[in-house]
Amino acid sequence: MTEEVILRVKDLRTYFKTDEGTVKAVDGVSFDLHKGETLGIVGESGSGKSVTNLSIINMIPSPPGKIVGGEVLFMDADLLAMPANKIREIRGNKISMIFQDPMTSLNPFLRISTQMTETIILHQGLGKDEAKAKAIEMLKLAGIPAPEKRIDQYPHQFSGGMRQRVMIAMSLSCNPEILIADEPTSALDVTIQAQILDLMKDLTARLGTAVILITHSLGVVAGMCDTLCVMYAGRVVERGATDAVFADPKHPYTQGLIKSVPRLDVASGNRLSSIRGQPPNVIDLPDCCPFYPRCDKAMDICKRKYPAVSRFDDGRSVACWLYSEEKLP
Amino acid sequence: MSTNIGQAVNEFNQQVAAVSLWADAWRRLRKNRMALLGLWVVGAFAIITLAAPILPIYDYTSQEMTHINLPPSLKSAGSIAIQKVEKRIVELKGLVDGGREDLRPEMDKIRAELESVKADVAKNPKSSKVYLLGTDYLGRDMLARTIYGGRISMMVGIIGTITAVLIGIIIGAIAGYAGGRLDNFLMRIVDIIYGLPYMLIVIILMAMFHKDGASSIVILFVAIALVSWLTIARVVRGQIISLKNAEFIEAARSMGAGTGRIIFRHLIPNTLGVIIIFATLSLPSFIMSESFLSFLGLGVSAPAASWGTLVSEGVQGMELYPWRLLVPALAMTIFLFAMNFLGDGLRVALDPQSKNRT
Amino acid sequence: MTKFIIRRLLSLIPTMFVIVTLSFFLIRFAPGGPFSAEKKVPAQVLQNLMKKYHMDESLGRQYLRYFGEILRGDLGPSFRYKDMTVNALIKQSMPNSMLLGTLSLALAVALGIAVGIVSALKQNKWQDYTAMSLAVVGISVPLFVIGPLLQLVFAMQLKWLPTSGWITDRAGLKTLIMPVITLSFPYFAYIARMSRASILEVLRSDYVRTARAKGLKESTVIGKHVLKGALLPIVSYLGPAFSGIITGSIVVETIFLVPGVGKIFVQSALNRDYTLIMGEVIVYSLILIVMNFVVDIVYGFLDPRIAYK
Ligand SMILES: Nc1ncnc2c1ncn2[C@@H]1O[C@H](COP(=O)(O)OP(=O)(O)O)[C@@H](O)[C@H]1O
Numbered sequence: 001m002t003e004e005v006i007l008r009v010k011d012l013r014t015y016f017k018t019d020e021g022t023v024k025a026v027d028g029v030s031f032d033l034h035k036g037e038t039l040g041i042v043g044e045s046g047s048g049k050s051v052t053n054l055s056i057i058n059m060i061p062s063p064p065g066k067i068v069g070g071e072v073l074f075m076d077a078d079l080l081a082m083p084a085n086k087i088r089e090i091r092g093n094k095i096s097m098i099f100q101d102p103m104t105s106l107n108p109f110l111r112i113s114t115q116m117t118e119t120i121i122l123h124q125g126l127g128k129d130e131a132k133a134k135a136i137e138m139l140k141l142a143g144i145p146a147p148e149k150r151i152d153q154y155p156h157q158f159s160g161g162m163r164q165r166v167m168i169a170m171s172l173s174c175n176p177e178i179l180i181a182d183e184p185t186s187a188l189d190v191t192i193q194a195q196i197l198d199l200m201k202d203l204t205a206r207l208g209t210a211v212i213l214i215t216h217s218l219g220v221v222a223g224m225c226d227t228l229c230v231m232y233a234g235r236v237v238e239r240g241a242t243d244a245v246f247a248d249p250k251h252p253y254t255q256g257l258i259k260s261v262p263r264l265d266v267a268s269g270n271r272l273s274s275i276r277g278q279p280p281n282v283i284d285l286p287d288c289c290p291f292y293p294r295c296d297k298a299m300d301i302c303k304r305k306y307p308a309v310s311r312f313d314d315g316r317s318v319a320c321w322l323y324s325e326e327k328l329p
Numbered sequence: 330m331s332t333n334i335g336q337a338v339n340e341f342n343q344q345v346a347a348v349s350l351w352a353d354a355w356r357r358l359r360k361n362r363m364a365l366l367g368l369w370v371v372g373a374f375a376i377i378t379l380a381a382p383i384l385p386i387y388d389y390t391s392q393e394m395t396h397i398n399l400p401p402s403l404k405s406a407g408s409i410a411i412q413k414v415e416k417r418i419v420e421l422k423g424l425v426d427g428g429r430e431d432l433r434p435e436m437d438k439i440r441a442e443l444e445s446v447k448a449d450v451a452k453n454p455k456s457s458k459v460y461l462l463g464t465d466y467l468g469r470d471m472l473a474r475t476i477y478g479g480r481i482s483m484m485v486g487i488i489g490t491i492t493a494v495l496i497g498i499i500i501g502a503i504a505g506y507a508g509g510r511l512d513n514f515l516m517r518i519v520d521i522i523y524g525l526p527y528m529l530i531v532i533i534l535m536a537m538f539h540k541d542g543a544s545s546i547v548i549l550f551v552a553i554a555l556v557s558w559l560t561i562a563r564v565v566r567g568q569i570i571s572l573k574n575a576e577f578i579e580a581a582r583s584m585g586a587g588t589g590r591i592i593f594r595h596l597i598p599n600t601l602g603v604i605i606i607f608a609t610l611s612l613p614s615f616i617m618s619e620s621f622l623s624f625l626g627l628g629v630s631a632p633a634a635s636w637g638t639l640v641s642e643g644v645q646g647m648e649l650y651p652w653r654l655l656v657p658a659l660a661m662t663i664f665l666f667a668m669n670f671l672g673d674g675l676r677v678a679l680d681p682q683s684k685n686r687t
Numbered sequence: 688m689t690k691f692i693i694r695r696l697l698s699l700i701p702t703m704f705v706i707v708t709l710s711f712f713l714i715r716f717a718p719g720g721p722f723s724a725e726k727k728v729p730a731q732v733l734q735n736l737m738k739k740y741h742m743d744e745s746l747g748r749q750y751l752r753y754f755g756e757i758l759r760g761d762l763g764p765s766f767r768y769k770d771m772t773v774n775a776l777i778k779q780s781m782p783n784s785m786l787l788g789t790l791s792l793a794l795a796v797a798l799g800i801a802v803g804i805v806s807a808l809k810q811n812k813w814q815d816y817t818a819m820s821l822a823v824v825g826i827s828v829p830l831f832v833i834g835p836l837l838q839l840v841f842a843m844q845l846k847w848l849p850t851s852g853w854i855t856d857r858a859g860l861k862t863l864i865m866p867v868i869t870l871s872f873p874y875f876a877y878i879a880r881m882s883r884a885s886i887l888e889v890l891r892s893d894y895v896r897t898a899r900a901k902g903l904k905e906s907t908v909i910g911k912h913v914l915k916g917a918l919l920p921i922v923s924y925l926g927p928a929f930s931g932i933i934t935g936s937i938v939v940e941t942i943f944l945v946p947g948v949g950k951i952f953v954q955s956a957l958n959r960d961y962t963l964i965m966g967e968v969i970v971y972s973l974i975l976i977v978m979n980f981v982v983d984i985v986y987g988f989l990d991p992r993i994a995y996k
Pocket residue numbers: 016018023025043044045046047048049050051052061064065281282687
């Protein structure tokens with residue numbers, strides 16, 4: 001991991017206009033991704049993880065969604081300000097994505113070969129046969145047995161885990177700078193999850209690809225990620241190196257999350273603690289810390305204003321009034 | 330918005346959406362302007378046709394040979410007749426003044442006629458009748474006929490729907506709940522009847538049992554209902570099978586509820602949404618089927634008339650008397666439009682899968 | 688594959704069997720039918736009739752005989768048109784109905800899909816609103832209103848087209864225009880709405896999101912990834928659409944005086960010409976069943992997820 005920042009997300013805001021009101025799905029998210037780094041984004045479902053990442057490659061369904069503010073700098077170019085044809089050259093080529101549900105993410109009506117080679121032909125300008133050879137090579141790397149035969153099959157002839165391997169092969173086939181994996185294992189059997197994660201880790205390390213790994217499992221983050229962003233209600237509440245955050249979680253929400261992970265090294269028998277209450281829906285939230293109703297350490301100020309981000313020496317940043325310099329009455 | 334008394338609100342003053350399915354559906358339906366308009370129109374049609382006997386309209390069967398094929402008008406039939414003669418006189422006068430002396434006798438003759446027409450009109454109390462939407466080829470009031478035609482069409486639609494829904498629910502529920510052989514057998518029957526050309530069967534039944542008078546309407550109900558319960562039966566069966574193993578049914582069973590009780594107390598309410606959607610969508614299709622048959626002369630018979638009969642009668646003289654076609658056609662079209670919008674709206678409102686769609 | 692086709696073919700037998708059986712008993716026992724007591728027929732005529740229809744045999748034998756004749760494709764004589772067989776009447780009129788029906792279905796499918804695609808891609812723009820308003824009209828307004836209105840406007844008022852008639856008339860092919868438009872309108876409307884809804888659904892699907900994330904052009908996404916999946920439901924709708932076209936053609940042929948099976952069907956229903964009615968129903972059912980069968984097979988070929996094993 002070098003110090004070179006290849007992706008810088010600055011104050012990203014993505015809102016959805018719905019019948020019920022404006023959903024502030026992502027509301028001021030910032031983070032940096034370094035070359036070759038693996039960044040984890042964790043948070044409960046609905047906290048805006050997927051929307052953050054779709055916003056990065058400017059693929060928010062619009063309407064109802066709209067990116068209302070912020071910048072996404074990829075190698076110093078703002079992806080959000082790019083014309084459609086320019087950003088298409090980046091999607092699938094420099095930045096590629098894997099989605100949660102491998103059963104629905106592949107087109108059931110097209111052969112694997114068609115779906116894999118179209119990306120390679122498009123971005124690498126290879127001919128049909130070369131593209132197919134490359135696709136077979138990628139499938140082999142992804143651990144698909146007999147790829148020469150399998151490549152001519154349709155998605156329904158693959159199991160879920162195998163399909164996710166195909167997705168990984170496909171997303172890495174153009175040797176991207178960044179791989180965004182949105183809960184790549186949530187829909188898979190537990191036994192297969194580890195295999196897929198190992199495969200991802202192995203391949204991206206080999207190719208030097210930076211990864212943004214979205215997950216709601218802290219266990220996955222601990223095993224895979226160099227750095228970590230914790231999201232809550234459309235905002236990043238804590239950010240820092242994975243080890244540091246695990247050793248000393250600062251935000252009460254992060255603390256709650258870490259406490260709720262079952263640990264093998266601590267004597268069982270203690271009940272797992274879980275965070276009480278429900279996450280708020282992010283429609284027309286007033287200016288406050290959205291976590292305060294569930295927070296043990298809530299103060300008066302938490303109900304009135306969203307906390308500013310406090311930075312620590314080790315590069316950590318936390319959005320919580322507990323650490324704020326700015327003490328309000 | 331911030332002080333919604335009586336509505337559940339969380340710490341952030343956000344409404345908590347724990348409303349019932351029905352309240353939720355109604356809320357969504359209310360937002361759909363076309364569906365609401367449809368609801369209003371359907372409601373207005375229903376009220377008008379229900380209240381037809383006490384509305385100040387003429388008898389829809391009474392024929393007035395002196396008033397045949399009158400166009401829609403706000404004036405009375407008598408003054409229309411007088412006006413017609415007067416217009417002719419003015420025309421002739423213009424010609425005569427322009428030098429056509431040969432037409433003068435004609436003009437005088439018609440002048441004399443005018444007097445007798447006026448006398449007739451004064452003598453005949455029926456001349457004061459006003460036909461807002463004109464009359465048909467037997468001098469019957471189109472307004473009354475259209476309203477009563479709607480009564481019959483809507484009745485066919487409603488009774489047909491109710492019968493089809495009832496048969497469908499019973500057979501679907503039995504098949505779905507019993508499962509096994511009985512289910513197989515019933516579904517085979519449904520499949521076979523599905524394979525038959527529905528409208529042709531109805532036509533055959535109508536041809537066979539079609540007689541004059543009221544009984545033909547009954548036959549029509551039976552014929553339409555007999556072949557139209559299939560869809561509902563399939564839907565109900567599917568719903569029941571998927572619900573059968575749901576937890577709350579298990580709970581009811583463990584508390585000692587019997588089979589019939591379980592079906593009617595738990596399963597039917599759960600399939601109600603689907604049934605309502607199907608009912609609103611099949612009501613217009615029954616009306617269309619009935620009108621279709623009546624148009625072919627195989628539906629209700631005179632003197633009763635449905636919209637289909639009226640349209641079919643209107644077609645006969647549409648070149649000269651277009652209102653005879655347009656009035657019932659428009660009434661029917663507006664109603665079917667409204668039903669369709671309402672049905673679509675209900676489908677969106679009641680379909681749980683569409684809940685989070687924007 | 689062949690196994691599937693054979694199984695599917697075999698499953699058609701019960702339906703056909705029911706239809707033929709039904710038709711036999713209807714002809715035999717229908718009120719107002721040739722054999723009902725309602726009619727006062729001279730004894731001699733009755734005897735001839737009895738002989739012709741083998742009334743002297745037992746019911747079972749009559750049924751078997753009837754069945755055998757139908758299997759051989761003989762639908763028997765018409766009761767009303769004394770010198771005509773049902774076969775001859777249908778043979779005469781079927782080509783006209785087929786021409787009208789196929790043209791209408793083709794028009795409905797081609798226009799419906801085209802309009803559906805435009806509507807979906809221009810969702811909530813004026814193109815979409817116009818197309819969907821037209822579709823609502825097509826679904827809500829019955830054929831027998833649309834037909835006469837077209838006649839009123841285009842034949843009687845504007846005098847652009849002949850009011851009625853068939854291609855063998857002097858007006859020739861022009862006579863096809865209004866019947867085909869009328870008959871295809873509702874199915875055009877359904878197909879347009881269906882393909883729009885189905886395209887919009889596929890556009891929201893995960894695999895289209897994947898395709899976009901790969902950097903494909905929108906036109907490639909639509910042409911390569913969206914349309915195939917989105918238009919498959921249209922294929923399975925072709926069966927019901929064809930059935931509807933058959934029913935609709937009864938009205939359309941009546942309105943536009945097309946010498947087709949539909950027109951004869953109405954006549955025979957009004958005349959209670961039972962052998963003719965049932966002959967037509969058998970032929971119609973056969974067409975429908977074969978059509979549904981073909982649609983199933985075609986669907987199976989188009990959808991790779993369906994494997995005939
Ligand atoms: N197409 C959409 N329309 C409306 N709201 C949406 C849409 N997509 C996402 N949202 C809302 O955005 C919020 C964040 O969603 P998401 O990013 O998918 O969460 P997650 O962290 O589970 O990936 C949720 O409240 C969700 O309801």
